Amino acid sequence: MAVKQTSTNQENKKFLSENCPEIFAIQLISGQWILAICCVLLEGKLRFGQLRESLPNVTERMLTLHLKQLEANGLVNRIVYPEVPLRVEYELTENGKKLQPVIKELEKWGQQVMDSNAKKDS
Structure with a gap:
């Protein structure tokens, strides 16, 4: 179901993404498989099949949709080689590579919260 671009929710999202860099950044990397x-891809260029092997629970359709979204957002380059059979590789753009320290901090924070929650549960 398509969301009306004139809905209050869409207007709020647009306002926030235009006026809050943090919200804009989160919108670029939101999605179940985006991060x-x-x-x-921080490890380097990969073909579609290699990406699928690295993320075995993602469906082909979802991987394709997210790669297109990442490409549209300027975080991933899609490189097509004029060969037979066709070879396509994906790599992070310079802006995509700048996510590395952010991802590392998210990893560290996530582990701290998981550990804290585990202590509460035990």
């Missing part, structure tokens, strides 16, 4: 794809 995972970026983490895998």
Whole structure:
């Protein structure tokens, strides 16, 4: 179901993303598999099949949609080689590579929260 671009919710999202760099950044990397794809691509160029192997629970359709979204957002380059059979590789752009320290901090923070929650549960 398509969301009306004139809805209050869409207007609020647009306002926040235009006026709050943090919200804009989060919108670029939001999505169930977006951050995972970026983490895998931090290791270097990969073909679609290699990405699928690295993320075995993502469907082909979802991986394709997220790669297109990352490309549209300027975080991933799609490189097509004029060969037979066609070869396509994906890599992070310079802006995508700048996510590395952010991802590392998210990893550290996530581990701290997981550990803290585990202590509460035990």
